[in-house]
Amino acid sequence: MSRAKEVITCKAAICWGVGKAVTVEDIQVEPPKATEVRVKMLCSSVCHTDISSLQGFPHNQFPLALGHEGIGVVESVGDEITNLKEGDLIIPTHMGECEECENCVSGKTNLCLTHPLRVNGLMPDNTSRLSVRGQTLYHVLSCTTWSEYVVVDVNYLLKVNPSINLxxxxxxxxxxxxxxxxxxxxxxxxxxxxxxxxxxxxxxxGAISAAKMMGASKIIGVDKNEMKKEKGEAFGMTHFINTNVSDKSASDLVKELTGMGVDYCIECTGVASMFTEYVEATKMGTGKTIAVGIGTELVVPFGLVAIQFGRTLKGSVFGGIKAKSDLSIIAHKCQKQEFPLEELFTHEVPLVDINKAFELLKQLDCVKVVIKM
Incomplete structure (x- = not known):
């Protein structure tokens, strides 16, 4: 019997405040409204942003229903939904793409003005479909994925091939x-x-994989964990620098391999104190650094001279990926197994043991923790 119009009680990972423990509790998930979809989550994973959310980033709204990476199946749809149906496999996205607003048609950015990045923990109508013990539940971005069920606005969903690895x-x-x-x-x-x-x-x-796809001649991976060398090589890395085994600066170590520095630097750590090093690792005059990592320090100490010598530092959300047109291309490549993504899958835990995931992330051999629903 369909439960499309009923409230569903299910399990979800909850945090009640900064510094509070994560608990798995029964929550209530309301039916979808007209332009929404209720999703039964099948598989989720842990991202560094999930850890940041426990510390009040990108918002400080609690209680918080955790998780933003995952894939699920459509359980029910709102009355105005025509492009999805029960049983479709979908990926929740934390960004939308209307394909019509000034930003979308410009080709300059992936930040849609009509369906923007959700950073208040609520649906586009500024309400929530989730509650726990009578209290409103907030999600990290556009939805929560560490929950057996969730409601998502249709503009933040991407339908994918059912043969894709979950x-x-x-x-x-x-x-x-x-x-x-x-x-x-x-x-x-x-x-x-x-x-x-x-x-x-x-x-x-992911950055290494794209650099290889784009035809880069030298792809240098920089990390303080020697165990990441093998992972990097699996995705196309040509050189590895372990910053823990040298007294030299990271930028000097990069220049030793390149002479004048690299053309492009992709910053994936979010370590604020290192931003000058990231920029100075690139060539004077033409070097470009893309900042995608997000840490807990949101104020970055920065050496202005690094920029004054003609280098560029650019911020990025979701790597500039558009939620429909670009992510669908990546999903197709994933479905065709064009990436060695099995190299990322190092650990797995059931939802009820979610706290074990945080301990696993501290292990040197851990890359991604998968959460089975």
Missing amino acids: AHASFISCGFSTGYGACWKEAVVETGSTVAVFGLGAVGL
């Missing part, structure tokens, strides 16, 4: 695609150019 689809819903897009859409790496990628988690490995 865990791999979860990885491309945010992290991997962010790095991939940073090289593909933001840096627009040229054939024969040189690229340095700082931080070899899922985002950094």
